[in-house]
Amino acid sequence: MDNLAILVKSLNKLENYTAKYIYKKYIETVIPPIPETEDTATTESIEEPPITFKYSKKPNNIEEYKKYTDTIFSKERKHIIKQNDSLTEDLDNMSFADDEYENDPKSFHRQQNNSYPDIKRCSYIRKHKHKLIRCKNGIINDDEDTCSRHEDKPNIYWDSYNELVEKINKE
Numbered sequence: 206m207d208n209l210a211i212l213v214k215s216l217n218k219l220e221n222y223t224a225k226y227i228y229k230k231y232i233e234t235v236i237p238p239i240p241e242t243e244d245t246a247t248t249e250s251i252e253e254p255p256i257t258f259k260y261s262k263k264p265n266n267i268e269e270y271k272k273y274t275d276t277i278f279s280k281e282r283k284h285i286i287k288q289n290d291s292l293t294e295d296l297d298n299m300s301f302a303d304d305e306y307e308n309d310p311k312s313f314h315r316q317q318n319n320s321y322p323d324i325k326r327c328s329y330i331r332k333h334k335h336k337l338i339r340c341k342n343g344i345i346n347d348d349e350d351t352c353s354r355h356e357d358k359p360n361i362y363w364d365s366y367n368e369l370v371e372k373i374n375k376e
Contacts, residue, residue: 225264293373296370298320306322306324329355329360330363330365331362
């Protein structure tokens, strides 16, 4: 186990060093100052000095470097998504779709709302990555409450899903 921890630490150091090197070499450039002499002050066309690369451990602009590393290492992405988070997001999308559907049922499009309204959505509950998720497909017709894929399958997680929804609605 100690060897694995040492390996992970070494790989993290290598990633950080590589990211900093790429940033310093290709993104952050240092333009050397132009020395002011009498000859350069009088000429109208001043040539731009060549861009030089000088590696140092500390970046010149720390805010830009932080934004760069956050983008590369995906810091804004959630790594662990919990049941309550996914269920809350799904219920919010569904309530928004319900409002849109009530306002104008004929012009409702699922692609614009990220979800079907509650009355038009399949009621089958499935378990995906240890989370209970309601099927996102539309129902077959107004007489059914499931889609064609889940028409003959037993809905074994229905009670557990309803308990979770009640728990979230109480909060």
